[in-house]
Amino acid sequence: MQRTNTAQPIHFSASPEKQKIYLIKWSCLFMTTIRNDHSASSFTPPPPATISTAPVHLGHVTSHDQDTFHLRLLKQVLEHPLFSTLDKSGKPEGAHFLDLNKFYKQLGGNWNDKSLSPLQRLSLAFKALVVLESIDSMGGAHSKQNDNKIDGVMRNRQTLESRYISNTVHANSEFMRLLDYCERGEEALSGTTTLTEIPRTSxxxxxxxxxxxxxxxxxxxxxxxxxxxxxxxxxxxxxxxxxxxxxxxxxxxxxxxxxxxxxxxxxxxxxxxxxxxxxxxxxxxxxxxxxxxxxxxxxxxxxxxxxxxxxxxxxxxxxxxxxxxxxxxx
Incomplete structure (x- = not known):
């Protein structure tokens, strides 16, 4: 049995990093639509310049094959440089205002949670990447657009109290927007971020x-x-x-x-x-x-x-x- 892709070729003008992510997303979407009487063993991803319109011949696909494929894609997604923002170790004091539990909550889950299926974990990682890319593309104060970084954390200044967010994170910066997303969700991804401090518990x-x-x-x-x-x-x-x-x-x-x-x-x-x-x-x-x-x-x-x-x-x-x-x- 064969399945034919009749779509027109897609030509990329984005950077190699963007091309890679697009192909990963496309491949994931493709795999989730495969029926169990097909196989991806003969499937070869198209080159970065275009998505081929040639017929793809498929055989039997097992759930183990799909899980392995999704975990491989998950690993590639998490290698995107924007995810380094979520690693707070060795960063200036301002980075510690980022509450990853709040970030995961806004996403709907944690891609590191092994109780979830590989596809669910992959979906959460994709969603996180979309959020980070959106913030990076918006730029802001002391922030450069589309540089694969979430900018805005100040260098440590010993003369100021680091416990105050205004002393460690630039207002209206990309990092401040990320903190705002942790508090308000998708509302923070448009307009000017209004966050001035992180609410604390008693x-x-x-x-x-x-x-x-x-x-x-x-x-x-x-x-x-x-x-x-x-x-x-x-x-x-x-x-x-x-x-x-x-x-x-x-x-x-x-x-x-x-x-x-x-x-x-x-x-x-x-x-x-x-x-x-x-x-x-x-x-x-x-x-x-x-x-x-x-x-x-x-x-x-x-x-x-x-x-x-x-x-x-x-x-x-x-x-x-x-x-x-x-x-x-x-």
Missing amino acids: EEIKNGSYYSSIKHRMNEEIEYIDPQTKKLTIIRLIDAIKARIGDWDATGLSKKAQAKILDRFEKEILIPIDKKGGTSSTAGNQEIDFPPPNRPIDRMIRPHSIDELTLPGSEADVLMSWAIFGDPVK
């Missing part, structure tokens, strides 16, 4: 340097004279903070809402306090410093006043004064 914020620096002091019991009632009052630091900024542990609160409160606490309170610094406190070290008071206190006796817990004018003093009395942090 756990990521709690594990960050700012929150970690005060975590061990959150249950500190503080006594003070309530300005309104004029009575001696005792409150834990964490309860005072939540009363001001919002209770991120409230029952029924979504994870997104929890993260939003903690993000606001970090950006509006902790970061301004750290940037300003204070008595025996290092400004800009991404921590809230708790310098000990001049006079040692008995930690076994509780509660304590703010002055008994830290030095006046320190970053810790500003934080506790804000939480309890509402004093401004800036």
Whole structure:
């Protein structure tokens, strides 16, 4: 039995790399339409310059043959230089903002997942390549179009905080668009990318340097004279903070809402306090410093006043004064 291709020859004007990818895609499409009573053993891919219109004689094809063929194509697709963008090892800090799990989710799966069939893995790799090629073709700030690279990651600059995306990835660059795709999917592949930061989970914020620096002091019991009632009052630091900024542990609160409160606490309170610094406190070290008071206190006796817990004018003093009395942090 023979099958004849009646299509007109296709002449390529693209680069050899583009020709190779086109032929891989064409071959994959061809293989998926072959019935089991045919074989690819006599099939020879046409030369890069044109796709032949000559008849192709086929015999029996087994599922093993197809799997082997798809895995071979998968390997060739993953050798495309654009996939090197997804390898974050040895890259500048900005590259670490790329969350591959989010990338795989937008694609619909991971081509490295061996529980999927070779054809499914190949399909995901093709989809990833289409996304990367689309981003590369659009170019952007500090990005060269169609250079088989996703540009836009800054070189490491030790004087700036690398934890902020604006300090490590150029706005409106190809790499920023890739990050935007991880968040919004195909919507990010048109127009101007609007991404300015990567949303963090509440756990990521709690594990960050700012929150970690005060975590061990959150249950500190503080006594003070309530300005309104004029009575001696005792409150834990964490309860005072939540009363001001919002209770991120409230029952029924979504994870997104929890993260939003903690993000606001970090950006509006902790970061301004750290940037300003204070008595025996290092400004800009991404921590809230708790310098000990001049006079040692008995930690076994509780509660304590703010002055008994830290030095006046320190970053810790500003934080506790804000939480309890509402004093401004800036």
